[in-house]
Amino acid sequence: VQLVESGGGLVQPGGSLRLSCAASGFTFSSYVMRWFRQAPGKERELVARITSAGDTTNYSDSVKDRFTISRDNAKNTVYLQMNSLKPEDMAMYYCNAWRLGRTNYWGQGTQVTVSS
Numbered sequence: 001v002q003l004v005e006s007g008g009g010l011v012q013p014g015g016s017l018r019l020s021c022a023a024s025g026f027t028f029s030s031y032v033m034r035w036f037r038q039a040p041g042k043e044r045e046l047v048a049r050i051t052s053a054g055d056t057t058n059y060s061d062s063v064k065d066r067f068t069i070s071r072d073n074a075k076n077t078v079y080l081q082m083n084s085l086k087p088e089d090m091a092m093y094y095c096n097a098w099r100l101g102r103t104n105y106w107g108q109g110t111q112v113t114v115s116s
Contacts, residue, residue, distance in 0.1 A: 001025035001105050003095050008110030011085055015114075019080040021095030021107055029053075031105075032098045033071055033078040037091035037112075044094070048080060052099075063089070082112070090114045 007019040019035070034049040048069035050057045057069050068081040078095055090113050097105040 003097060003105055003107035005093065005095050005107045005110035008093060008112045010113045010115065012116050013086060013114055015085050016081070016083045017085065017112060019082065019093055019095075019110060019112075021078045021080075023076045023078070023097060023105075026097065026105065028076040028097070029073040030099060031102075033069075034096040034098060035069060035078075035080045036094045036096055037089075038094070039091040042091075045091075047093070050078065085112075085114045087114050 002024045004022045005019060007017060009017060011017050030052055032049055032051055035047045036044050037047050038044040046060060047063050048057065048059045048067055050069045050071050054071045059067060066084045071078040082089065092109040092111050094109045095107045
C-alpha cells in the first residue's frame with residue numbers, strides 16, 4: 001500500500017498550489033480520502049474530505065471557500081487545490097485513506113511553505 005503526495009513547495013501569500021496524492025495497493029474507489037495538515041507544535045488537523053464516489057466534500061472552516069478537494073478514481077489520485085494561501089496554511093500536508101472497519105493509510109507528507 002502506498003500513498004504518495006506531491007505538489008508542495010514555497011508560495012507567496014495569496015498564491016496557489018495543487019497537491020496530489022497517488023494511491024496504490026488497495027481499492028482506492030472504496031475509500032473516503034482526506035487531507036490533513038500539521039504545523040510545527042500543533043496537532044494534526046483535518047482539512048478536507050471526499051467520499052468514495054466523490055459526490056460529497058467537507059472542509060474545515062479555516063480553508064472553506066479557498067481549498068477544493070477532488071478525486072479521479074480512474075487514476076487512483078486525490079487532489080487538493082489550494083487558493084488564496086495564507087501564512088497560517090503553512091504545514092506538512094498528508095493524505096489519508098479511510099474506510100469503516102479497515103486500516104487507515106497515510107502518505108509521507110508534502111511540505112507547504114507560505115512566505116514572501
